[in-house]
Amino acid sequence: MQALRIDEEKVIRRFESHTPGSAKLFRKAKDVTPGGVMAAIKFFDPYPIFMKRAQGSRIWDVDGNEYVDYLMSYGALVLGHGAKKTRDSIASVMETLGTTVFGTPTEGEISYGTSLREIYHPGGSMRFTNSGLEATTLAVRLARAHTGKGKIAKFEGHYHGAVDRLLFSYSPEVAKTGRSESPVPIADSADVDKGLLSDSMVLPFNDWEATERILTRQGEGLACVIMEPFEEGVIPGEKEFMNNLRKLTRDLRVPLIFDEVKTGFRVRFGGASEYYSIVPDMTCLGKIIGGGLPIGAVVGEADILAHLDPSTKKGTNVFHSGTFNGNPLSINIGMATIEELRKPGRFDLLRRRTEHLKSEFSAVLAARGIPHQMAGEGGMFNFYLTSKPVRNYRDVKSSDLKLRRCLDLQLITNGVYLKPENRYCLSLAHSDEDVNLTREKFAKSVDSLLALAAS
Numbered sequence: 482m483q484a485l486r487i488d489e490e491k492v493i494r495r496f497e498s499h500t501p502g503s504a505k506l507f508r509k510a511k512d513v514t515p516g517g518v519m520a521a522i523k524f525f526d527p528y529p530i531f532m533k534r535a536q537g538s539r540i541w542d543v544d545g546n547e548y549v550d551y552l553m554s555y556g557a558l559v560l561g562h563g564a565k566k567t568r569d570s571i572a573s574v575m576e577t578l579g580t581t582v583f584g585t586p587t588e589g590e591i592s593y594g595t596s597l598r599e600i601y602h603p604g605g606s607m608r609f610t611n612s613g614l615e616a617t618t619l620a621v622r623l624a625r626a627h628t629g630k631g632k633i634a635k636f637e638g639h640y641h642g643a644v645d646r647l648l649f650s651y652s653p654e655v656a657k658t659g660r661s662e663s664p665v666p667i668a669d670s671a672d673v674d675k676g677l678l679s680d681s682m683v684l685p686f687n688d689w690e691a692t693e694r695i696l697t698r699q700g701e702g703l704a705c706v707i708m709e710p711f712e713e714g715v716i717p718g719e720k721e722f723m724n725n726l727r728k729l730t731r732d733l734r735v736p737l738i739f740d741e742v743k744t745g746f747r748v749r750f751g752g753a754s755e756y757y758s759i760v761p762d763m764t765c766l767g768k769i770i771g772g773g774l775p776i777g778a779v780v781g782e783a784d785i786l787a788h789l790d791p792s793t794k795k796g797t798n799v800f801h802s803g804t805f806n807g808n809p810l811s812i813n814i815g816m817a818t819i820e821e822l823r824k825p826g827r828f829d830l831l832r833r834r835t836e837h838l839k840s841e842f843s844a845v846l847a848a849r850g851i852p853h854q855m856a857g858e859g860g861m862f863n864f865y866l867t868s869k870p871v872r873n874y875r876d877v878k879s880s881d882l883k884l885r886r887c888l889d890l891q892l893i894t895n896g897v898y899l900k901p902e903n904r905y906c907l908s909l910a911h912s913d914e915d916v917n918l919t920r921e922k923f924a925k926s927v928d929s930l931l932a933l934a935a936s
């Protein structure tokens with residue numbers, strides 16, 4: 482099938498007439514902060530939607546439009562918006578502890594830390610942070626201290642947070658990336674020190690021959706390999722690739738870091754680690770483990786995390802700190818969320834509903850002859866509009882992103898919320914009715930684009 486020619490301007494005009502209140506607030510917001518957003522990821526063209534209220538699987542914008550929400554705050558909410566468990570535990574923290582933060586250790590940190598360690602790295606150790614990016618930053622610092630080496634290797638297209646040490650080759654212009662089997666590091670942000678890039682290596686995801694060659698030939702001085710075991714949270718590392726990588730990094734004595742900020746408690750209860758039956762040297766967690774509050778964690782080998790011990794001699798340890806690390810609100814709400822998700826049948830229900838929606842989307846696209854690839858496991862999925870298999874960043878970039886953007890804007894106009902081009906994250910609040918309604922809205926949105934293409 483030939484690429485569909487959609488008049489994007491018409492799609493944007495429909496979107497604008499549906500969301501005048503957001504357009505107005507966007508103009509105001511731009512006066513306060515560059516681009517009108519507090520995080521780059523929240524921006525999209527022509528403007529982001531300003532939300533006002535949420536409940537369960539639904540959110541309402543400032544114009545009063547209701548949406549079935551599949552952003553779920555970039556996957557952070559696995560119980561849905563304002564779940565009873567979340568409300569109760571927020572109230573209970575205030576009632577029983579009397580504060581949101583002590584600035585001292587608490588018993589809750591030990592309980593929650595113990596259970597995360599049992600799930601992700603039995604026999605290991607852990608440390609809480611306030612965000613995913615603090616977790617990846619800490620894991621890399623630990624790897625450097627532990628190995629006494631400086632170079633970082635990451636995969637092209639993998640995101641590890643807005644921190645200069647890891648902000649390269651996440652979303653590079655493909656024309657500048659070099660040959661697929663030997664990608665060059667490209668800074669993603671104007672502040673990234675060019676010197677850092679010369680101490681950085683980029684690996685091609687799911688290309689074992691090239692990855693092995695780069696790691697064995699240029700691995701001198703390498704402190705760690707960090708990766709999203711599912712690129713964009715949904716494109717899996719192929720099993721043989723993952724097993725080979727675990728083996729080679731072990732042979733080379735290079736710590737392997739799984740960044741499971743997206744995939745933790747989402748692709749499986751035990752994350753990508755459980756899916757692959759692979760235990761990396763360190764795992765970074767975030768999003769879901771805070772139950773909707775800010776948090777992050779590094780879980781991993783005790784001898785690597787031992788560098789954090791402040792009682793060891795100054796200068797031989799890794800200094801890590803944070804006023805809000807382990808704050809009781811994030812700890813207790815996070816712990817209550819994981820307890821809820823752990824109840825018998827809960828994760829399976831999330832997985833079944835997600836699989837159902839994923840197959841409905843595929844059926845809608847297939848019935849209309851639109852080439853596509855579905856990707857994702859557990860409680861999260863995405864689709865790429867291309868006839869070719871999608872195994873890495875360059876495959877994503879060669880899919881029909883313009884059509885996808887139009888479809889996502891049309892879906893918002895029709896009451897399904899997702900940040901355009903992002904992945905679909907479900908929660909335990911999403912019901913079978915939500916799935917059926919979304920299927921209808923998806924079919925309607927695709928049909929209205931097809932009608933535009935034909936007119």
Ligand SMILES: Cc1ncc(COP(=O)(O)O)c(C=O)c1O
Pocket residue numbers: 555612613614615617640641642643709740741742743767768
């Ligand atoms: C894989 C991955 N790592 C790290 C981060 C950074 O997490 P945070 O936004 O909590 O700093 C993200 C955020 O989306 C992520 O997806």
